[in-house]
Amino acid sequence: MKDCSKKKQDNDSGSISDGSNSGSGPTKDSKKLQFSSKIVQPEPRAPERQPRRPSIAATREIHSGINQLPKKEDIKLKDLDSKAPLLDAKTKPNVGKWFPSIREEDGGSTPLGVKTRKTAKHQIRQESTIDIPGLTVSRKAENELNCGSYGIREKLVIVLVGIPATGKSYIGSKLVRYYNWLRYNCRFFSVGDKRREEGASKYSMSAPFFDIENEKLKSFREYLAMETLENLLHWLLNENGVIGVLDATNSTYQRRKLIYDRVSQEENLGIMFLESMCTEEQIFQQNMVLKARGPDYEGFESEEALADLKKRVDLYRKYYEPIDEREEALPFLQYVKVINVGIKVITHNIEGFLTGQAVYFMLNLNIRKRQIWLTRPGQSNDTIAGRVGGDAPLTDLGVQYAEDLAKFIDRQRVLWQLRETTERLNSEKPTFEAEAFNIWSSVRQRAIETTQFFNPGVYDVKKMRMLNDLNFGSREGLTMKEFAEKYPEEYQVIQRRDVSYRFSGLGGESYLDVVHRLQPIIVELERCSGNVLVIAHRVVSNILMTYFLNYSPEEIIDVGLPLHTLYCIESDRYSTVCKFFNYDPEQRSFVRVSE
Secondary structure, three states, X not given: OHHHHHOOOOOOOOOXXXXXXXXXXXXXXXXXXXOOOOOOOOOOOOOOOOOOOOOXXXXXXXXXXXXXXXXXXXXXXXXXXXXXXXXXXXXXXXXHHOOOOEEHHHOOOEEOOOOOOOOOHHHOOOOOOOXXXXXXXXXXHHHOOOOOHHHOOOEEEEEEEOOOOOOHHHHHHHHHHHHHHOOOOEXXXXXXXXXXXXXXXXXXXXXXXXXXXXXXXXXXXXXXXXXXHHHHHHHHHHOOOOEEEEEOOOOOHHHHHHHHHHHHOOOOXXXXXXXXXXXOHHHHHHHHHHHOOOHHHOOOOHHHHHHHHHHHHHHHHHHOOOOOHHHXXXXXXXXXXXXXXXXXXXXXXXXXXXXXXXXXXXXXOOOOOEEEEEEOOOOXXXXXXXXXXXXXXXXXXXXXXXXXXXXXXHHHHHHHHHHHHHHHHHOOOOOOOOOOEEEEEOOOHHHHHHOOOXXXXXXXXXXXXXHOOOOOHHHOOOEHHHHHHHOHHHHHHHHOOOOOOOOOOOOOOOHHHHHHHOHHXXXXXXXXXXXXXXXXXXXXXXXXXXXXXXXXHHHOOOOOOOOOEEEEEEEOOOOEEEEEEEEEOOOOEEEEEEO
């Protein structure tokens, strides 16, 4: 500050001094900048101009074919027709009156001079977004007779690909079960079934039948595949179908391209290839044994059937062409490669809600043997009174059931571990893995109290709001007699068993609402490798049983799990065994009833 005061210059003009004199050399402080104490006011800024729209001239430069458009200065207000009628959705504007350069044969949208070409049908694709039965309804689908179930607009063809014994039919059947449980109308179309139906009386179904070098048999197999595809398309387009699964080997690019071209001729149909590959020899050999017990080998000895199946597989391997870049070049084609029945999944160009659901399911696919136990909470005060919903505690009998349930499951857990350990020791590659046993319940009081006797050090006990019972809204706590007396019209709707009916009041749900609320539970049950006990309420247990026992969607209300009963679903790679137990309160034991 001292130096600055000594070197003060004549800066009344507001200029900046560099501390130098015109008649002398640089001084000691010549590099220091000197600032004027006078405040300089900034010049006023011009107001910002609003952005202008592109001019007509600029528009003419963009599209050279619109050079006949009238100029802005040539348009007079008096030339405009003030009595022109308003256009509605059904009125086609006469654009030629003012813009003769617009070609009306193109719908009045293409400028003259701009070249266009007709796009192939398979390149026209309507964007697909979320479609959930009972929760979303497409506005276009409301007035269409052939729309999907519950207003589903999107439709999908899933084409299975793979040599025999790779698990493609198993994956396809599980997808069909999953889609149908979600209330999408899905059906499985098997070329093998049609082959046995039409060809068993004409040809031998042994390995030579599948030789590609035999042109006559090859043509017959092509006919069977395309005929089955036509049945699938007819069902999708005319019989309220939503998803069709074509089950065949489809082992060459030529066959797959033929299917792709045929599906692409129809509008609003998506197509996805699902290729199943098996690289682990142990899994493949196990699949071969199960395949040799199939309908192609009825009446054969096991060794004879297995030998013929190996010959058939060798024939397929000679000319099998996996999905590659050729399919990726096809417009809008989607595919999924599932390796070793879900251990690895590869996807390409997956778009659309339905295909996304398939990928989501296959990412959680599990083929390990496990047990899924289902039961309802013990008896509560609301159960005795016959009230719907509610959050009452357990009665003394309910507490007794909960205690005996924990003891019974504990014994079953030990027996399962002994059996699994023995099977692993006898296998070629024994494995020793600690398997968890999961206990899941809702957050209702009676369900939580049913889990109180399970040791949390042994079991993974969890409460899940998704397992809560159907919410009856403002009708919670009523008996069915009170319901019929107070709300007779609503009671009549319930008697019609309409799964889409949603109870009125805050939080009221329909059966379909509960189905989609349980979707993460189903996927997690498919994914987890350990055993699970699900303590669910009446409606929830009905819906879960409908899925695992592959009941039709119409049976979702009739399927019932009585109070104080226990259901065990034991599933492995290709089979499901069901066990049913009744609880005897006097003997305090569970008695097996049927399988």
